[in-house]
Amino acid sequence: xxxxxxxxxxxxxxxxxxxxxxxxxxxxxxxxxxxxxxxxxxxxxxxxxxxxxxxxxxxxxxxxxxxxxxxxxxxxxxxxxxxxxxxxxxxxxxxxxxxxxxxxxxxxxxxxxxxxxxxxxxxxxxxxxxxxxxxxxxxxxxxxxxxxxxxxxxxxxxxxxxxxxxxxxxxxxxxxxxxxxxxxxxxxxxxxxxxxxxxxxxxx
Amino acid sequence: xxxxxxxxxxxxxxxxxxxxxxxxxxxxxxxxxxxxxxxxxxxxxxxxxxxxxxxxxxxxxxxxxxxxxxxxxxxxxxxxxxxxxxxxxxxxxxxxxxxxxxxxxxxxxxxxxxxxxxxxxxxxxxxxxxxxxxxxxxxxxxxxxxxxxxxxxxxxxxxxxxxxxxxxxxxxxxxxxxxxxxxxxxxxxxxxxxxxxxxxxxxxxxxxxxxxxxxxxxxxxxxxxxxxxxxxxxxxxxxxxxxxxxxxxxxxxxxxxxxxxxxxxxxxxxxxxxxxxxxxxxxxxxxxxxxxxxxxxxxxxxxxxxxxxxxxxxxxxxxxxxxxxxxxxxxxxxxxxxxxxxxxxxxxxxxxxxxxxxxxxxxxxxxxxx
Numbered sequence: 001x002x003x004x005x006x007x008x009x010x011x012x013x014x015x016x017x018x019x020x021x022x023x024x025x026x027x028x029x030x031x032x033x034x035x036x037x038x039x040x041x042x043x044x045x046x047x048x049x050x051x052x053x054x055x056x057x058x059x060x061x062x063x064x065x066x067x068x069x070x071x072x073x074x075x076x077x078x079x080x081x082x083x084x085x086x087x088x089x090x091x092x093x094x095x096x097x098x099x100x101x102x103x104x105x106x107x108x109x110x111x112x113x114x115x116x117x118x119x120x121x122x123x124x125x126x127x128x129x130x131x132x133x134x135x136x137x138x139x140x141x142x143x144x145x146x147x148x149x150x151x152x153x154x155x156x157x158x159x160x161x162x163x164x165x166x167x168x169x170x171x172x173x174x175x176x177x178x179x180x181x182x183x184x185x186x187x188x189x190x191x192x193x194x195x196x197x198x199x200x201x202x203x204x
Numbered sequence: 205x206x207x208x209x210x211x212x213x214x215x216x217x218x219x220x221x222x223x224x225x226x227x228x229x230x231x232x233x234x235x236x237x238x239x240x241x242x243x244x245x246x247x248x249x250x251x252x253x254x255x256x257x258x259x260x261x262x263x264x265x266x267x268x269x270x271x272x273x274x275x276x277x278x279x280x281x282x283x284x285x286x287x288x289x290x291x292x293x294x295x296x297x298x299x300x301x302x303x304x305x306x307x308x309x310x311x312x313x314x315x316x317x318x319x320x321x322x323x324x325x326x327x328x329x330x331x332x333x334x335x336x337x338x339x340x341x342x343x344x345x346x347x348x349x350x351x352x353x354x355x356x357x358x359x360x361x362x363x364x365x366x367x368x369x370x371x372x373x374x375x376x377x378x379x380x381x382x383x384x385x386x387x388x389x390x391x392x393x394x395x396x397x398x399x400x401x402x403x404x405x406x407x408x409x410x411x412x413x414x415x416x417x418x419x420x421x422x423x424x425x426x427x428x429x430x431x432x433x434x435x436x437x438x439x440x441x442x443x444x445x446x447x448x449x450x451x452x453x454x455x456x457x458x459x460x461x462x463x464x465x466x467x468x469x470x471x472x473x474x475x476x477x478x479x480x481x482x483x484x485x486x487x488x489x490x491x492x493x494x495x496x497x498x499x500x501x502x503x504x505x506x507x508x509x510x511x512x513x514x515x516x517x518x519x520x521x522x523x524x525x526x527x528x529x530x531x532x533x534x535x536x537x538x539x540x541x542x543x544x545x546x547x548x549x550x551x552x553x554x555x556x557x558x559x560x561x562x563x564x565x566x567x568x569x570x571x572x573x574x
Contacts, residue, residue, distance in 0.1 A: 112384070114364035119381060153357040153388065160384035190307050192350035 008034070060131070062107040062124045064089045072096075072105055079103045083131065084146040085162065087111050087155065095148060103146075106131065111154040112161060120161065128162075132169055144172040151178045205507055206537035207246060207313060208276045208283070215271040215290075216241045216263050217563035225556035226278070228529060229539040232548040233560035239541035242560065243317070243514050246539060249273045249288050250315035250510070252295055252306065253339075255322070260290050277313045279507070286312050307346055314343050314501065314509035318494050320519065325493070326477050326486040330467035337425075337468055340497045341403050344504045348399055355392040355464070358385050363458045370457035378454065386446050389462055394439040396463045401425045403500070404468065410499035415531065416488045416524060421472050423493075428465040487519055491528060498536060508536035516540045517547055 002009050008030055015026035033041060057063070058070035065071065072078055082103030086092050092105050108123045132142050145166055149155035163173045179197035180189050189197070211221035218241050231239050244256050244263070254260045264271040270291040277284050286309065287298035297309035324332035341348045362385040369378035404425040411421060433441045445461045453460050470477045470489055477489050494511075502508050511532055516525060529551070532538045542548065548557040559566045 112361075112381075114361045114368070114381070153354050153361065156388055157358070157361065157384040160387050161381070164380070164383060190305070191347035192307075195347040195350070 060127075061105050062109060062127070063092055063105060077102070081141065081143040082146065083128075083142055083144075084148050085128065086148050087150055087158070091148065091150075103144075108149070108158065111149055111158040113154050123158070125162070125165075129165070129169075132166065132171055142171055144174060146174050146176065148176045205277060205279050205313060205509070207249075207510055207539075208278050210242075210246060210249060210273065210275045212242075212245050213272040213274075214265040214268040215245055215273060216265060218242060218245060219562075220564045221274075222558060222565045224537070224539065226537050228533065228551060228555035229537075230548045230551055230555045230557045231539065231541045231560055232543065232545050232557065235543055237560045238563035239543070239560050240514050241563065243319075243512050243539060243541050245273050246275075246510070247315050247317050247512055248290075249275045249286065250313040251339075252288060252297065252310065255317050255319050255514075260295065261292050264290060264292070275313065284312055307349075310342070310346055315512055316343075316494055316497055316501075316509050317512040317514065318491060318519070319512075319514040322490060322494075323486060326470060326481065326490045328478070330465075333468040333470070334464075334466060336493070337400055337403060340407075340500070341399060343497075343501060343509065344403075345399070348396075351392055351395050351399070355389065355396055355462075358388045358392065359459055359462070359464060361385050362389065366453050366459060367457045369454045375454045379450070382450070386443075389459075390439050390442050390446070393442050393462050397427065397438045397442075397466075400463065400466070401427075406500045406503070407493070407496045410496040410503070411492055412495060412531075415492060415495070416527060419472070419485065419488050419492075421470055421477070421489045421492055422474075423471070424469045426467040426469040427463070428461065428467075484521070488524065491520075491524070495528075495531065502535075510537040510539065513538070513540040516542045517544050 004012070011030045011033065012023075012026045015021050015029050016023060018026075021029070033044075054066045055064050056066075056068055058065045058068055058073055060069045060073040063070045063072065067074070079102050083106050084092075084095060084101060084103055085106045085108060086095065087108050087110060089107055092107060095101055095105075106124070106128050108125065108128075110118055110123050112118060112120070112123070132145075145162075147159040147162055149158045159175055163175075167173050177200065178193075179200055180186070180193060186194075206226040207224055208226075209221055209223045212218040216238065218238050222242070231242060233239050240256070244254055248254050248260060248263070252260075254263065257263065270289055272287065272289050274285065274287045277286055285298075285300050287301070289296040289298070295306075297304050297306050299309060299312060322336070325336045338348070338352060362382060365378055365382050365385065369375040369382075372378075404423060408423055411423065427435060427438075429435060429438070429441055429445060432445055435441060442461065449460050470493070472481045472485050472489050475481065477486055481489065498508055498511060513519070513528075520528065525547075529538070529540075533554070548555075548559075551557070
């Protein structure tokens, strides 16, 4: 016999599919929903439906967007000669927050991980290479590609793979620097970061 | 540094707490009463690793959700409270009652243990010797843990590709996919090689010649690339060997080159200890290595980690015990376990002695004659 009426059990099971939600949290969320007024629940349902209906992947850079191409790809003020490659849309947001970068983006939607069966085919690499071909007018030619994949094993391998692929095409390939967070105290850096920062030190 | 007190909650069959002396401590009791459990608890509290199991959750008492070990550590007049919480899927570390990231928790208390399990270092396969080296290095250079785990992760990824390549008809298309992992393995592998050889050099300087009469050992880091070319350019040589062996790697389906195939050569009076040494010689060799590790630690931090010896009399004869305890006296806080009350009695005037029964330390007036 089920612990709860079938609709409640079904809701709990659906919540449990979400990342980071275990049985207890799922149960808590389900009972929260049961207690909330109808219009509040409707807003949540509508928000979920709308996001699935309206949000698509940009056909140029694969970013999440409600217009295609996305606002970065469509903007006339962005520098089209430089592309920053990131793993996920939220990485793009992190870079955009600096207001320092005015080039274009490319979202891979993941990083190479043979253990999890993720190879180049599973990532948005093919349309990245296509973007590097100059159009007939020769305008919009990409001069530099910044590899901003995560500073972990998989991100490094992905950057490395892309560099090998793209360098022969005559595009400058750069990798974001790794080291200490700015504005913090040295004492707060963990050993691994400090070690990287010391290894990658430079002359001033 | 020394461990002043330790308390165990829901950890194996242990209960209660104990106050140790900064010098020699002898824990005695009948078998299966929890002597080794207490040593394991001390080692876990210090290193967050167990010397008895690779899954510390096995030490949570049956029916309980989590085990807690608490200790107070003294460095001169400075006292810190450290705590390790072991749950089914996680371990949490605390310093002075607040959560502390593992990497900063480690180093508040350090321990070197001499146990039956460690005999694999002088008796078993190369993998036990690599672990011995790596563990010793973590103690003095915590960032090495990051380097090693990145290397192992990249190796796993490469092996997944090699396994797949070995099962297809078109292995050539894997070459481009393997290259980025090899690049990382070369950078990280070179770092591992130089760190390990550097540590072995330090260890060699600290091997006490003649500690156990004329029993002397020599050690050498034995790279799997020995004799294959110029080791002073390790990264270059590793790249060359990876290139040469790639076909074989694809054929066999796993990685064949790199520091994960290295060894620590231990020679006892000129002979390889794992193959030609007697049990006694192997024990002496392991002790000499452990004591050298203690000295190197002291060279770096100007203090000694605590030294643990599980089942003292089972592992060592009376003469070796005497030499060992004399050596440690005045150097490191030492905690040993023994099933023989006679040993506790022999050292009673220079050691704190504790009797353990059913997981608990008996007070002085509860102690029985075994």
